[in-house]
Amino acid sequence: MEIKNKYVTIKTNINAAPKESDFEIKVQNVSLIIESKDVVVKNMFVSIDPYQINRMKSQSSSQGTISFATAISPGDSIDSYGVGRVLFSHRPDFKKGDLVAGLLTWGEYSIVKEGSLLNKLDPNMGFPLSYHVGVFGFSGLTAYGGFFEVCKPKPGEKVFVSAASGSIGHLVGQYAKLLGCYVVGSAGSQEKVNFLKERLGFDDAFNYKQETDLKSALKRCFPQGIDVYFDNVGGRMLEAAVANMNSFGRVAVCGVISEYTNATTRAAPEMLDIIYKRITIKGFLAADLMNVYADFLSKTVEYLKSEKLKTIEDVSRGVESIPSAFIGLFNGENIGKKIVKVADE
């Protein structure tokens, strides 16, 4: 018994901005005579995240030698967080028809090995299934845990979020507002700026592409300085944020999208600021924040139900749309969480 699985792979390692010709759609036959501990999942929604580019780099590139999450080689299927329905399972804990979230692949089907992340979803939770890819998935956990655990914010503090209309940024800004912080976001278009201020309640926002001097832009938005910077971009913005930071300021480095596709764009913050203002810069991964998952989930469910929190999704359709959805992340095309709907519910 076999099924045909259409999936996305890279044709070659990618060391610059990704483009359509770097990807191809392949079809493979998947045997359903599977090992007893495997679970076959029919994918419904898959997550499209900028960090994946770092796994696609060639090992010989300057950033390729950094040992992070498993590298992706040309031809490999590309794993990614997602939501689907169990198609086949020998395991007692998963049966055909179960809704699941976990480490799936950019394709129509996923074979989830034992030990790999897979959780059953409660079909009666009362939220769209796609929420389990975004706000209840790693984007939400990263935003919540990164903000509360890494930044250690206090009500009234001044919070800056870059890539603020992105999958994580738009949640961080809202969590910060809910805590009682003054919140400013940066984004790459006037539409996004308006969105942050009018729809999400940011105190202020600016279009970084329209600013000739990021330090001055931040000085204008933060006359009292920045206490917390949730960094999604790195590069010149990180330098400008450090220059505007208050004493004992904290930078949580969640991502550095401006550096992912250009290894020569590296932030060189003024170290005298870091010393004299006792600034902390801390990199983190959501995987280290599982200790706050229960708290994150209960708070987030409550905020969503009471409409204190909005989650924004940007959904494309079909496996074929995955490469352009991914490429779009680096061109600032998405507002909110980028998701591809692979199959209907």
Next chain:
Amino acid sequence: MEIKNKYVTIKTNINAAPKESDFEIKVQNVSLIIESKDVVVKNMFVSIDPYQINRMKSQSSSQGTISFATAISPGDSIDSYGVGRVLFSHRPDFKKGDLVAGLLTWGEYSIVKEGSLLNKLDPNMGFPLSYHVGVFGFSGLTAYGGFFEVCKPKPGEKVFVSAASGSIGHLVGQYAKLLGCYVVGSAGSQEKVNFLKERLGFDDAFNYKQETDLKSALKRCFPQGIDVYFDNVGGRMLEAAVANMNSFGRVAVCGVISEYTNATTRAAPEMLDIIYKRITIKGFLAADLMNVYADFLSKTVEYLKSEKLKTIEDVSRGVESIPSAFIGLFNGENIGKKIVKVADE
């Protein structure tokens, strides 16, 4: 009643490596008809520290706008930690002849205002007076507090110290050895390298001036990676240390001497390392570490008495030697704590 006070000042703001012609020795008349809360101190030993250069920069320079410790203007006397003897005091807590340590000046006499740092010394402590400028002063506290409080080291961890033969570095390395860490230092001459390994018990050391690739040098010295980096230099060394760091590595930024006199030499560490290895980079000042002072002092006294800790001093003599002593810090001339002995005891 007046005394003549010979003191050092700057002729102009200094925005590059300091040179003799930037300084001058002046003489002023000091009235001993002082305000009731002032204390006149005859200086004996004064501390010579690299960070003072940051206070001498012009406010219009790129680093001059950073708001740190009071700027020094041409003609001003230059305050500095030191040890002396009370010459005149109306205050009941200080009387003529008392030995004191506190914020004195680069000169023969200091007028210490109420509220400024001044502490009486116990003349029976059994250590040379100069120790109160170095190992019992801010150098020691910075080394101890910066290492234990900021780096949070554990026995067995791999510790890298730059400027390791300097006032703070040579103590950090020894505290790390006493904790049971593997310790490597960098310094700027073979003599210093030998000194670290043979006299201070460092596990390894290297001369950064002889290395063509700092990343490779650190890889050679740390085959198991770096857990803690106590940074005194910034620049390329910080980049190389981050590249060699283990997961959850910590960088305590104490000073960045390579960046003090050249604002264009700014560390641009690979941010992907900082994220994926969850590295923390933290600037700190000794003034924030007063909570560990009692612990620091009792441990350090015990280590010195039992000869588990060596403190190294590099002492010049006379007010006239202060400029060259200071300039020498930036040329790597000193081994250990640089002190100028202004007057005999």
